[in-house]
Amino acid sequence: MMKKIFILLIITIFVSVSKVQAQLEISYFVQGDADDWQLFMSKKLTADMAGTSSGGKTVMITLTAGDEGNGANAFNGSPIAYYLAKERGAIYASKTASEFTVQPLFPKTYPIPVAQNVVINGKTLVKYYYGNPNGQGSITNYFLRLPDGDATGTGYAATGNQSLKRLQEGTISTMTSVDGVNSYTWTELVNTIYAIIFAEKSTDPQIWLHTASLNLTTNPNDHSDHFYSATAAQEAVATRLWIGIIEFVMNHSSNLPDNLNFEEYEVSSHCFGLYDWSLVKDLYPSKLSSTVRAWFPVEYSTIKRSPVGNGPLPITLLNFTGTLKGNDVLLDWSTSNELNSKEFEIEKSNDGITYRSLNSIPAAGFSTSTKNYAYLDIEATEINYYRLKMVDLDGKYRMSDVVIIKNNGLAQDLTSVTNPFKNYINIRFAKIPKGKVSYRLIDLTGKLMSRGESYNPLTSVIRFDLYSKSLSKGIYILQVESEGKQYSYKLLTTQQ
């Protein structure tokens, strides 16, 4: 039969991820509470948003709900849960920080972002993206909503005395988010943090992680959730030396001399004010105290570790093989991880020089586990060269090694013909034909409409152009002769 049959075997699990542009500078912040960056990291965050050239992307991962023992409850007659008011405040602050760092196009800005659910490392996470679609000056917030552990890490009775400290120390084996959606062991939490980092990663080979300082000398008496959020984050990147670490002095910073200029002071005040507004807007008490104000004019950070080496590429190809299945070729390949991968384009050549695209298969986009893919080429010839073009979301690509599959036992045959045809006819042989290949095209009355010949073609596919022919719509007979064999097919043309 001459009909084309493509069998696609794709084994993959897709994870919803955001599409980010290549060459963005991305920096990551992992914090305990939704207001930590406004109080302790706003200068660095906005500087990273501005980027070194045209604006960077920032990713904020907030581990706890900051619910102060209220779990998912509201109080004071508020229409929304306390932790959601805090999240919203963080979103207000994030939006404005993005806007005055890299102004969107005048006169409009973008709407306040809404929550979307994404699945990363098997956890359904809440994510907000705000900023330019190209990622410049943008901020992505992830909220894990783990129970507030209180200042000392004892947790609150109303939320089962759960805390990051107790999880890390093994006093409790799991923590459940206040919205009840996810539970984490310590290892799962650490792996989820890394999976988020990986999901948001662009092609930049090196990145920075910002956390509270784990140095008890320079950052003494910190809130337990600050400390253990930083512990989890730094554990997540411990062996990934391509990720640098910057540590911040947190609560203790108010004991240090003021070091922010007017504009930086305004940013921290303004951003915290927006966070606080979200609370008072819906009947929760303001957090703007003299203690909080004392953190506005200060920000101290140190580089703990500079990045070394390069992070993983968008697609790591584990293997790429081909196997004869009768007269067909089964191509198999697998990846160990994928980051912002778009598709695999399967290319084939009969001479190893000129390749054509056979088909493309969607890639996983994001994956940290092994993904297996397969493609069955039912138009294999005597000698077949295959390679994969691995295309990223940004359009960049890399080529795989070439796989060569020979089918010495393949009998010559004419395997496919363009039908219906219009301006040309392609005929495909099972093997590259030797010598002369001739064709004749006649109508049903036997009138010769076109003829042509090809000598020692380099591929098994031969094209006969019919542009100069004036053919009426209808049925024609194609006669092909090669290597002493004749083939005859009825074809339909749509040409007028």
Added chain:
Amino acid sequence: MVKCLQLILFIPLFFSLTSQAQFTSVSYSIQAHQDDWQLFMGSKIMADLNVSGRKVVFITLTAGDQSCGTCTYGNGPLYLARENGAVYSSKFAADLSLGTAPTATPVASTVTINGHSVTKYVYKNTVNYFLRLPDGDLTGAGFPNNGNQSLFKLKTGVIAAINVIGHTTTPPINGPAAFTYTYSQLTATIRQIINDEKIPGTQSFIHAANTNTAYNINDHSDHLHSSIAAQDAATVAAGFGWIGINGYMDYHSSSQGANLSPTDHANASIIFGLEVLGLSEKEYQNDFANHRQWLPMDYFQVLRNPAGTAPFAFGETGGTAFLSDLTEIPLIISVTSPAAVNKDIAISISPYEPGQLSTTIFDMAGNKVYELNTMLDSRDAMIISLKNAVKTKGTYILKTILNEKFIDSRKIVVE
């Protein structure tokens, strides 16, 4: 005995003013735009809100629509986004000043004042009135979209009346009565709001743009003419001598140097930031960065001190001045400028409080070249002379601290 009788008569009258019973004093902020008070008067407004029993009444005359009228190019009309922002600002300021649990964000009501329809919001110790007159643009030329109306044209008689945005603009006088103001109707409406909100038997202040254009240089036409309208509304002749006028330096203040305390500076950032949130949440451009130059300072002059007290009923003469809680933040009114080498520099301070005054002059490299520490005693006005303060021509920074409160920092030129 007579005093007792007066007191007995006074009490029922006082408590009959149910909406005002909780307040013992009031000040007014009368401005053109929804964000003017946060940018140019914020520290003073916060100081007023921090006075126990005082409320602040904001009267915003224009819609600040920037030619848009009632149009929408964000997610809702621009003027409403700005209005919401102003309500956020005043709510936050109220909660901050009172330290009481926040209650629901106020919603607009429409009230009829002097026959005109006015939008009003009430939240704790703040009241907002929005008259929504057309934006007159920087020069007072107005915008074609609003029939080129402006407060400037209304005041100068170029137009006989002005219409609230969204109402007939051609010719302006054809608008419906509740939404059309002649100049006298505008001042009468402001006057009526002042009366409606006054606390009988007390003194008050209006905070508005300074109409002394030698002091308040290159200001927005609507700023100036909102202040002119406020002052025309509250004349001494009309019985409003009990209200003083504080005239603020608006745009030009950014060239004067920072003079707010860190707390006031942070408050300005937060409270103006909430006005910006009103815009941003409706998808209008975030204009925080374009306005931050005015956050670290507030400058004003006392244009008129109050005399007598507010009457108990409109048209009555003032009562007896018995409140003394109108202590104002001491500010530098004027400094000899340009100053001369080896000559005295005079600093005028008013209103002021007794206490320790520290005045320091720095050169532009930050080196201290002069310092005066002195005690101020109780007087109504104060002029300090800095003897032979500077010995070299140049530009210097004059910093003044009173009772450990940072009150002023400005550039001075010595010739």
